[in-house]
Amino acid sequence: HAVNTADVLSMLTDMCNLIFGRDTLPKNHISGKTMDFDISMKKLIVFVQGDNISDLKVKSESGDAVGKLISSQQTKYSTKGASDYKSTPDKSLQGMIVAYEDCAAGTYNIEYGGTANSVEVYYEPDADLEFIFTDSEGNNVDLNSLYEGEYKVSFGMKDAKTGKLISSDLLGKPHY
DSSP: OOSSGGGHHHHHHHHHHHHHTOEEOOGGGEETTEEEESSOEEEEEEEEEEEEEEEEEEEETTSOBSSEEEEEEEEOOOOOOOTTOOOOOOTTOOEEEEEEEEEOSEEEEEEEEEEEEEEEEEEEEOEEEEEEEEOTTSOBOOGGGOOSSOOEEEEEEEETTTOOEEOOGGGOOOOO
């Protein structure tokens, strides 16, 4: 429920993120034109809104792309509305959106031309729930080869790209 017109865009963004299984990168992970994340991402969407935004790219400090570019497009206000409704388009609603997939954890620079009013980053983490069974000597046990005995079970979220158990604020607060 949007209380006023200014809240409509953020409410729609939240609703779309829920539907598509992604989240907004928290502001403590974005500083100026730099962003960081400590887990791999299935998908990363960067939306820069402002005047004359162009040539939007996300790159590491060494100049490598954040992942595989899957989409890049200019966006702008709509000039079409309901035929029975008189409105003035908001021409400040313009910018550029890029989407990447298969992104490694790290620190990245957001590069663009123009003057930005806002930078928003949306993400889908590349993480899986992992169960690790070890025998009494601490050796990993194949789940298909379990036999009578005692086992230690470790579990948590695993970065799908690195295979390591992780803990990150970008995964929310999992309850097991």
